Amino acid sequence: MGLVTGILTLPFAPVRGIGWVIDKVVRTAEEEYYDPARVQEGLVQLERARTEGRIDEEEFARREEELLHHLEEIRAYQLRRGGQSGL
Structure with missing residues (x-):
């Protein structure tokens, strides 16, 4: 990202930060929900x-x-995501 682009998009930094946090929360929730060890x-x-x-x-x-x-x-979720079946 260039200097000008960085300055022009600075007002949107909080929105990008919130998006990043939401993405992390969703990924963590998916990891917990789709963890076969917990079900076992x-x-x-x-x-x-x-x-x-x-x-x-x-x-x-x-x-x-x-x-x-x-x-x-x-x-089924693991197969959709590309493999790594722990079952």
Whole structure:
């Protein structure tokens, strides 16, 4: 960026900064939501709750289905993004 361009676009710097921050927040949220390790840990915790008798079979089946569906969603997302499947 040249000096003149830098001076002329200076009033838009806050807008570019806000855009950068929003981009970082969205990327971080996507990384957390599409992290298969978190879902797999949820499956482990769910199995532990069933084994310890804290939830019944019906609740276990419902929540397990939700978690497995989320894993499928993660796999589809990773394939769209270009690979690196951790499943």
